[in-house]
Structure formats: C-alpha cells, structure tokens
Amino acid sequence: MSRAHVYNRDHINTDEIIPARYLNTDDEQELAKHCLEDLDEGFVDKVAEGDIIVGGEDFGCGSSREHAVWAIRGAKVQTVIARTFARIFYRNAINCGFYLIESPEAPDHINDGDDIEINYEAGYVMNKTTGAEIKFNPLPDFAVEIINDGGLLEHVKKSM
Amino acid sequence: MGMTITEKILAKAANKKTVRPGELIDAKIDVVMCHDVTTPAAISMLVEKGIDKVFDKDKIVVTPDHFQPAKDVKSAELHRRLDRWARRHQITHYYELGRAGVCHALLPEQGHIRPGEVIVGGDSHTCTYGAFAAFSTGIGSTDLAAAIATGKLWFKVPASMKLVLNGSLAPGVYSKDVILAIIARIGTDGALYQAMEFVGLALSEMSMEARMTMTNMAIEAGAKNGIMAFDDTTKRYLDEHLKDEKEYTVYESDADAAYVRVEEFDCSAFEPMVALPHLPSGGVPIGDCAGEAMDQAYIGSCTNGRIEDLRIAAKILKGKKVAIRTIVVPATPTIWKQAMDEGLFDIFYDAGCVISAPTCGACLGGFMGVLAEGEKCVSTTNRNFVGRMGHPKSEVYLASPATAAASAIQGKLTDPRGYI
Incomplete structure (x- = not known):
C-alpha cells in the first residue's frame, strides 16, 4: 500500500524539506535521514517505500537545492502531490527523473494515512480508502520524455 | 505584438x-x-x-x-x-x-x-x-x-x-x-x-x-x-x-x-519594512513591529552585503554601541578591503560588532552566526523560513541594513529614520 502523508499547508519550502545544515553532503541516503525534518521531525520514522507526500500550494519554494528532491526520493517516497509547485523544485524533479503530480483538487480528497494508487499515464489518483478518484493533468510530453530517458543528462547525452 | x-x-x-x-x-x-x-x-x-x-x-x-x-x-x-x-x-x-x-x-x-x-x-x-x-x-x-x-x-x-x-x-x-x-x-x-x-x-x-x-x-x-x-x-x-x-x-x-x-x-509613501517570520511576504511597516526584542543583528549576504549597504549601516552605527550580537559580513574580498580602507571597520569595531570573512554562512544557517532555540535575528538577508538561520524555533526578521543597524543599537526592532 502507498500511504499518504498529508501536510495541509502552503509554501512548504526547501529549508523544511532538507535544512541547509545538512547541505554539506550530496549523498542521497544521508540526506534522506533528514527528509522533512523541520516540518515533521517524525517523518523519516513513519515513511515506507512507495508512500506519497501531499502538500498545498507552492510546494518546494525557496532554494535551488536539488537536495530537496534527492532527500524525498532517498526516503523512497513515490511522488509528491501538491496544488502547485515552486518553479525550480518542479524543474529539478523532472530533470532527475522524479514524477510530481500537480493537482489543485487532489489534496481536498486525501486524508493523512489514506491508501493511494496513482495511474500516471491516464492521469488519475485513486484514493483506495475513500473510493475517490481525482484526475490530474499529466506532465507535458517533453517532461515525460526527459523522465523516460532517465533524467536530463541521459536526455542531452543522446544529442551530444 | x-x-x-x-x-x-x-x-x-x-x-x-x-x-x-x-x-x-x-x-x-x-x-x-x-x-x-x-x-x-x-x-x-x-x-x-x-x-x-x-x-x-x-x-x-x-x-x-x-x-x-x-x-x-x-x-x-x-x-x-x-x-x-x-x-x-x-x-x-x-x-x-x-x-x-x-x-x-x-x-x-x-x-x-x-x-x-x-x-x-x-x-x-x-x-x-x-x-x-x-x-x-x-x-x-x-x-x-x-x-x-x-x-x-x-x-x-x-x-x-x-x-x-x-x-x-x-x-x-x-x-x-x-x-x-x-x-x-x-x-x-x-x-x-x-x-x-x-x-x-x-x-x-x-x-x-x-x-x-x-x-x-x-x-x-x-x-x-x-x-x-x-x-x-x-x-x-x-x-x-x-x-x-x-x-x-x-x-x-x-x-x-x-x-x-x-x-x-507609490514609492514615496513607503516606510521601512520588516518581513516577519516565517515568509518573505510577511512584510509590515516598521511602525507595526517596532519594539520587538532581538538577540542578534546580521548585516551581509547577496541581498545586502555590498559596500553601499555597509556604508549605510556604518553611518548609523558611528559613535554608538550595539546592544545585541551584531555580525557584519562584507560579501566579497574587494568590499571587505574597501570597507576597511574607508574606516568602516573602525566604526563597526567601536560599536561592538564582529566582522567576518566573505561567506554566505549564517544566512542559510550554515555557520558564523547560527541561532539557538527561541532566538530572534534582524537580518538583511532574503529568507526567513522556519529554521533558516539555525534552530527550527528561531526567528528571522528581514530588513534593510539601516533598520538592522538601528535595531542593533536598541536591541529591538527600531525605525532607522530616527538615526538619519
């Protein structure tokens, strides 16, 4: 099962996702130990592989640190669902092959602890706990292409 | 078009x-x-x-x-x-x-x-x-x-x-x-x-x-x-x-x-502003927050660590003493030398400030001025997110170098116009 960890708040920023005091490393497993530490100290103890983070508007605002995406990915989180994402965080996620789900509605239909299933290609979130089904706009084709290539560097390597 | x-x-x-x-x-x-x-x-x-x-x-x-x-x-x-x-x-x-x-x-x-x-x-x-x-x-x-x-x-x-x-x-x-x-x-x-x-x-x-x-x-x-x-x-x-x-x-x-x-x-109507914790959008005119006690003042960063910023702060600090820890960080070696040559370091030293080497340091809670639990800092930096300059329960108040300098003298958020 993929459990939802809901943070019903806007502007969850990169300092909360991975505090700068841990930026002296870029090791993903090391960063994962501190994922969301300043937002929810207990997060890393309760998160399981494939779980989902749910946030409000402007998720990932602040720094350009890709470490924020790595910390989340390193914690084995499957995806983040938010009403909107901050620009650099969103771009970083695409560039390192991590799929994000932007949906203004989905957070209204997910409670903390709900079991969630996502169909990325068809573009819907299934809340198995409540039965709710919420559509979202899939990523644009160029972004999917980058993700399918395994990230931006693999993508640009093809034309080098 | x-x-x-x-x-x-x-x-x-x-x-x-x-x-x-x-x-x-x-x-x-x-x-x-x-x-x-x-x-x-x-x-x-x-x-x-x-x-x-x-x-x-x-x-x-x-x-x-x-x-x-x-x-x-x-x-x-x-x-x-x-x-x-x-x-x-x-x-x-x-x-x-x-x-x-x-x-x-x-x-x-x-x-x-x-x-x-x-x-x-x-x-x-x-x-x-x-x-x-x-x-x-x-x-x-x-x-x-x-x-x-x-x-x-x-x-x-x-x-x-x-x-x-x-x-x-x-x-x-x-x-x-x-x-x-x-x-x-x-x-x-x-x-x-x-x-x-x-x-x-x-x-x-x-x-x-x-x-x-x-x-x-x-x-x-x-x-x-x-x-x-x-x-x-x-x-x-x-x-x-x-x-x-x-x-x-x-x-x-x-x-x-x-x-x-x-x-x-209408910029002629603007007053000195302070962005209250924990978002840069938390700006209010100084009149709405003056008097809030601070533990530290920070003058530096990519936002306000240039020579003009240091001159503005020095003009206010000249002949005064700071009431709280005050950290001045010239953003580059050239600015550092310029500030020293212009006598700004003497002013900062006499006022009781510490002058650091160029670094981003404490702006992002790295080092050289990190905050303890519950501490408050008036800072010329650009972010006041939760935990930005140290402990998750510390607070950052964003302001101009003038407001930071005036606040350093008083030990509390202070309107710099009284010092100009």
Missing part, C-alpha cells in the same frame, strides 16, 4: 526572431555560475555519465561561498571536489579563498555580467543579475551539469509582470523596503513562473547595488527572473567593472509588449 526584454534575450539565445510566453526553447548560455553546495553534485553526475567536460572554460565562473572557509570536514570535501574539477578543466575564472566571495556580489563586481546575456547559476538567487538587463535564473544540480557540459538549457519562456515604481523614496527608506513591500503585496508565489520587470522613477534613482537587492529577491515572489532596463547608471557600473570583453547588446521592452499583470506602487 512587441516583446519584453526577457522575451528578446531568450529569442536571441534560441536563435529565433520571436518567442512567446509558454514556448519551449533551447537557449544558448553565456555564463554559468558555480558554487560549493550545488556544483560538486553536478560534477559527480557528469563523471558518472561519462561526459566530464566543460562547454567553454572561459564562460564558467567558480567561487566557493556558502561554507567558505570550510566549516567542517564534509564541506571541506565539497570544496576539494570543486577545486579539483576547476583545476582539471583549467577554469579561467576560478576564485579561490582569498578572492572568493558571495557569488551574486562577486560576479557583477568582477565584470562577469553583461546586458543581453543568458546567465544561469546553481543557486536560486541567480536572478540578481537581471538588474543588468540580462536574463538570469537559478537552477539545480542536474541543470547545472547539463549547462556545464553543453552550454545549453531548455526553458519555458516566462510571461512578464510589470512592476511600476512611481515616486521617489523618502530618506531612511531603501530598495530592500521596496522589494519587501512588493512581495508583501503579491505573495511568495505572486510571480510564479513569471519574469518580474521593474520600471519607474524610484528605480531610475537607485544605484546598481540597490537594484541588485531587488532582483535578488525576485525568487522570493516565485519568479523565474527579475529584470531591469539598461540606463546611464547601468552603463557607469559596467564601464567601471567590465574587464576584457566590454561589448554587449542592450534590449528594451517594446511599447506594445504584453504583460500578464501590471502593479503600480
């Missing part, structure tokens, strides 16, 4: 006649800025993918700044990875400790920023350079790796928002107050994915240093870039700072360029 400066620069970089907001382009990059936090990861990626090369060793500018001089063993390792890479590729503009400084103060000062160019950097405040009529934006490590290796990046052309700054600023009110007031009005995502184009009388009366304080914080409104038109002030700065290649192209927004939003501000 005409184009904005941002659109014109991106069209040129994409080798196209026109571009429109929302269009995806492949743009040629003119300058890539690299520092110690995000670049080592980019280097590792390039090595791992077997594309460990640089597109042009003259167009990559490298400076450690966040944790320099190294604050611990792990950051020393980051510096060593950066250093070995810069040497291996014989990067022309590699600023080592002693010449390294806070990147967004260093690059314009050392003549690396030209109008009409596309500049990217592995740091969100790379939008600073837009003050020079350049397109400039912050990127993460993967983008940085791609830019280093290929000199190109994909961009979605941003729509532009126009911010009209009418009137002249009153004494004691600075560009920092203006940008805090703007973000308080439009919010931390008010310009999400957009270009913030600043125009108006108040802007034309500002120095380049003051303008950079505003473009620096464009990201705090979610913007992709901040941008300002070229004028005599820009030209004077460039004449003084550009070293080798002194040529550049000046683009102006067309009269019929399209803006998604136009916001007008």
